[in-house]
Amino acid sequence: MDVNKYTDLAVMYASEYGLKIVAAIIIFVIGKWIAKKLSILTKAMMLKAKVDHTLSEFTESIVYFALLAMVILASLNALGINTTSFIAVFGAASLAIGLALQGSLANVGAGVLIIIFRPFKLGDFVEAGGALGTVEDITLFSTIISPLDNRTIIVPNSAIIGGNIVNFSQKENRRVDLTFGIGYDDDLRLAKQTLIDLLNADERVLHDPEPFVAVSELGDSSVNFVTRAWVKSADYWDVYFDTIEKVKLTFDEKGISIPYPQMDIHIQKEEN
Incomplete structure (x- = not known):
């Protein structure tokens, strides 16, 4: 049963x-x-x-x-x-x-904003969230940025959206700004023409707009020139470092000095 x-x-x-x-x-x-x-x-x-x-x-x-x-x-x-x-x-x-999970959800919301409005994309060189480097990946929670020394920086998306974003790659061209100083006893016209010739001789420097060289300051120990040259964004750092090296070598060849900060001290003897 x-x-x-x-x-x-x-x-x-x-x-x-x-x-x-x-x-x-x-x-x-x-x-x-x-x-x-x-x-x-x-x-x-x-x-x-x-x-x-x-x-x-x-x-x-x-x-x-x-x-x-x-x-x-x-x-x-x-x-x-x-x-x-x-x-x-x-x-x-x-x-x-x-x-x-308020913080995590804030990162997700910021990630969606980054994806939709696209202030930068993969491969762009940016300064965002306290990091400076190339964007390697964009996820919902964070953005991976690799600086010039090939480190990996993981930046929360909320930190990026909450601050300024500087995109160095968004524009096709960038301007290289450099300042060079010469001694007061050096030939100013020769130094200026040397800088102009160096910029014009570089095939990576654009000629529209033309390179600009001018005296910017009569400093304490030097006469300072400002140089401005437009280049393709991809050539920025190569032109930046190459120009500094070429200026030093060319100035040495032409006897143009690059003074270092100095101070003249006068000692006055007291008579007894």
């Missing part, structure tokens, strides 16, 4: 919930497959429309998890479970998690 009783009970539950369990599994499996396909299709359409790759991946993830959440709720509903309470619990949990 007891065996028959449990058997009948098992058959009753199987007949009552078996179909529901099978239906829930089918809904979950098919729904998950559809969610994955739709998210991939969304990313493909965004990439075809030339939307930023990072934004496309972010949208793909959002679409997938949103659809997956709907599939899970539909599966639970097929089992006969009241999903209203789950939605309430999920909402409360989301609020608690949001409060606990």
Whole structure:
């Protein structure tokens, strides 16, 4: 009797919930497959429309998890479970998690702004969030910047959005500004013409606008020239360092001195 009783009970539950369990599994499996396909299709359409790759991946993830959440709720509903309470619990949990992860969510929001407004892109040389270097990667939480010495700096996106962003690569051309000093006894006209000739002889220096050389200051121990030359952004640092070296070597050849700061001290003897 007891065996028959449990058997009948098992058959009753199987007949009552078996179909529901099978239906829930089918809904979950098919729904998950559809969610994955739709998210991939969304990313493909965004990439075809030339939307930023990072934004496309972010949208793909959002679409997938949103659809997956709907599939899970539909599966639970097929089992006969009241999903209203789950939605309430999920909402409360989301609020608690949001409060606990305010900083991280701020980085995500800043990352979305960076991706949408694109103040810089991969490969740009920027100064942002206290870091100076080339942008290697942009994620939702942080931006990876590599300085000239090939270190890796991971900057939170909120720090970038919250401060000034200087993009040295956004413009096609940049201006190289340098200052050189000569002694007061040196030939000023010769020094000026030497600087002009050096800039004009460099094929990387653009001639529109033309290089500019002028006396900028009569300093304490030197006459200072300011030089301005426009170059392609990619040539900036090469021209910067090469020009300094060429000026020193050429000034030495022509006998033009580059004085260092000095102070004349006069000692006065007191007569007894």
